[in-house]
Amino acid sequence: MTGKAQDLARRLAERAEAVCRHYLSAGRRQGRYWTVGDISNTPGRSMFVRLQDSPRGPAGKWTDAATGEHGDLLDIIREVLGLVDFKDVAEEARRFLSLPSPEPGEGRPGGHQHPVQAGSPEASHRLFAMAQSIGGSLAEAYLRHRGITSVHGTEALRFHPRCYYRPDDNSPRQIWPAMIASVTDLGGHQTGAHRTWLARDGLDKAPVETPRRAMGDLLGYGVRFGIADDVLIAGEGIETVLSARMALPDMPMLAALSAGHLAAILFPPMLRRLYVLRDRDPAGDSARDYLIGRASGVGIEAIGLSPARGDFNEDLCTARAEALRQGLMDQLRPEDVARFMLE
Structure with missing residues (x-):
């Protein structure tokens, strides 16, 4: 606030x-x-x-x-x-x-107050600012139901208890709880936000047509967990990335929010090795292959990480964290195993 x-x-x-x-x-x-x-x-x-x-x-x-x-x-x-x-x-x-209105430009350096366009980066800033900590919220309950039992280091995620939802511009407004994610650029500046509307008990996504939507500037950016330096794991969905984080809590990770955006992520300047979490579907395979090609073209070692099942969250929910940890250990470079997995 x-x-x-x-x-x-x-x-x-x-x-x-x-x-x-x-x-x-x-x-x-x-x-x-x-x-x-x-x-x-x-x-x-x-x-x-x-x-x-x-x-x-x-x-x-x-x-x-x-x-x-x-x-x-x-x-x-x-x-x-x-x-x-x-x-x-x-x-x-x-x-x-009975307080006076602020002077023109107050609260906005060098400018005047003006209406914020729906879906704009500034609208995403306001949405994230009005959300609350994820700890103890329905968003944490939702993640726990997906097997993600630790929210440590997830400052990019917040919870909004009454987030507006419209199926389309001509439909009446609905109100659902939502998990809000901050989308940031390489410098950590927020450029957008992602909403996952939740069921009122927090055990699943809300029963609406499109329970996930993003707003703001997204291309090249993502939801970041940890600060990337020379090694980074990137994947599509927030739940996919957080599932891998259950096995690798100290590894910097990024959720690009879709296959198309995963293929277009920007690389941190010091990055030398990129791991790409695979979703077992045609769009996921195409995004992985394109991103690996882009990274290799600029001298970054790029390695795909494959789940045993459809995606890493399915692995986590089915086989639990230790089996997921072992599956990832077998695919990482030995130096990264020593750095991020061995105590």
């Missing part, structure tokens, strides 16, 4: 009960909490908003006991009013607090 957002959240927390009475009018005060059905202001008692600082946490924080969602008063304003851009949330918070 940015400094300006933190300041607004703090000011709202100082008037937490007034905020709840205004935006969550279907609820009521119970002791030190405001209770309501959910963040959409439905009557009920599942959601609790803390009205005073206490040993359990600061005022203004809320938790929905039915869904596990949690957040602050800025989240409440966004969801109740159906706002998308943070600047609109901030403007509404300032209106409620």
